[in-house]
Amino acid sequence: MIHATPEEIVFSSGGTEADNHAIKGVAFALRDKGKHIITTKVEHPGVLNACMYLEERGFEVTYLPPDRYGIVDPDDVKGAIRKDTILISVMLANNETGTLLPIREIGAVAREAGVLFHSDMVQALGKAPIDVKEMNVDLGAFSGHKMYAPKGVGILYIREGLDPDNLIHGGHQEAGRRAGTENLAGIAAFGKACQLMHREMREDAPRIERLRKKLLDGIHTRIDDVQLNGHPEFRLPNTLNLSFGFVESESLLIGLDLAGIAVSSGSACSSGSPEPSHVLLAMGIAPEVCQGALRMSLGRGSTEDEIDYVLDVLPDVVGRLRSMSPFYKKK
Numbered sequence: 166m167i168h169a170t171p172e173e174i175v176f177s178s179g180g181t182e183a184d185n186h187a188i189k190g191v192a193f194a195l196r197d198k199g200k201h202i203i204t205t206k207v208e209h210p211g212v213l214n215a216c217m218y219l220e221e222r223g224f225e226v227t228y229l230p231p232d233r234y235g236i237v238d239p240d241d242v243k244g245a246i247r248k249d250t251i252l253i254s255v256m257l258a259n260n261e262t263g264t265l266l267p268i269r270e271i272g273a274v275a276r277e278a279g280v281l282f283h284s285d286m287v288q289a290l291g292k293a294p295i296d297v298k299e300m301n302v303d304l305g306a307f308s309g310h311k312m313y314a315p316k317g318v319g320i321l322y323i324r325e326g327l328d329p330d331n332l333i334h335g336g337h338q339e340a341g342r343r344a345g346t347e348n349l350a351g352i353a354a355f356g357k358a359c360q361l362m363h364r365e366m367r368e369d370a371p372r373i374e375r376l377r378k379k380l381l382d383g384i385h386t387r388i389d390d391v392q393l394n395g396h397p398e399f400r401l402p403n404t405l406n407l408s409f410g411f412v413e414s415e416s417l418l419i420g421l422d423l424a425g426i427a428v429s430s431g432s433a434c435s436s437g438s439p440e441p442s443h444v445l446l447a448m449g450i451a452p453e454v455c456q457g458a459l460r461m462s463l464g465r466g467s468t469e470d471e472i473d474y475v476l477d478v479l480p481d482v483v484g485r486l487r488s489m490s491p492f493y494k495k496k
């Protein structure tokens with residue numbers, strides 16, 4: 166599914182562990198060569214917090230800003246490379262906006278400079294085609310529960326010939342690269358999910374994309390002052406991130422929840438935090454617009470009727486909340 170050999174696959178407890186293994190593993194294995202790492206401001210906390218941990222231990226990290234669509238320019242990556250750069254880490258698909266980043270080009274920049282390239286590919290697996298060889302990816306993180314396998318299982322792809330330090334020390338499981346008894350049931354389920362998704366992605370993705378477009382078009386026709394966050398074209402088929410002016414996403418979330426519609430006011434990983442999204446802020450979106458951002462994710466089970474239902478309910482919920490806002494004036 167990702168064009169790797171079985172020997173290049175190390176099972177983990179999830180995407181976070183795989184990100185940590187890649188980043189800390191390369192940093193500690195290559196620290197005599199250099200201590201500089203390049204990443205972006207839109208990464209998942211699994212990457213950002215691993216980098217911050219390394220900063221506290223003498224490594225230097227450059228956090229590249231994205232453009233207003235959440236895309237990082239490969240030329241900016243090239244410009245940030247120094248003699249002591251040992252790792253570049255850039256995600257394939259952003260978990261909050263669905264924006265796809267130009268990984269192939271960034272991988273080529275890394276390869277040309279002789280710097281290792283890690284990509285958090287957690288959100289893209291099963292939704293967009295992945296070829297780690299063609300994308301010049303040296304280390305790639307994946308997670309089962311983003312594609313209908315159970316929670317608690319992930320993968321770190323390690324290109325043949327690379328030898329990052331271990332993250333977890335103990336027994337000799339996973340060819341000595343990740344200690345601890347394997348989560349066999351999770352791994353088997355992840356394998357089955359990969360088989361199914363690999364077969365069905367070609368039909369699923371266009372169907373889901375069509376429903377997402379219907380949802381977005383319908384929202385734009387029915388509700389004014391709505392902004393799409395993320396790139397309009399270079400994006401995953403299933404994710405929408407929208408800011409509704411004069412409405413707080415938390416209130417919108419509750420209103421929709423009462424109507425039986427499950428959405429998110431940010432990424433699941435930061436939903437406990439009242440801070441505006443670091444991803445949207447990095448894209449230059451004003452804090453008050455970030456506060457109104459709502460993430461809607463579609464999946465294999467999403468139906469036309471469900472989209473129609475959301476389009477029926479959403480304008481009323483937004484209208485009710487706006488009628489309570491002292492700042493909102495109907496256009």
Ligand code: PLP
Binds near residue numbers: 178209211434
């Ligand atoms: N990276 C991205 C882009 C994600 O969306 C997630 C989601 O949780 C993770 C990493 C972490 O994966 P896990 O929950 O399996 O630790």
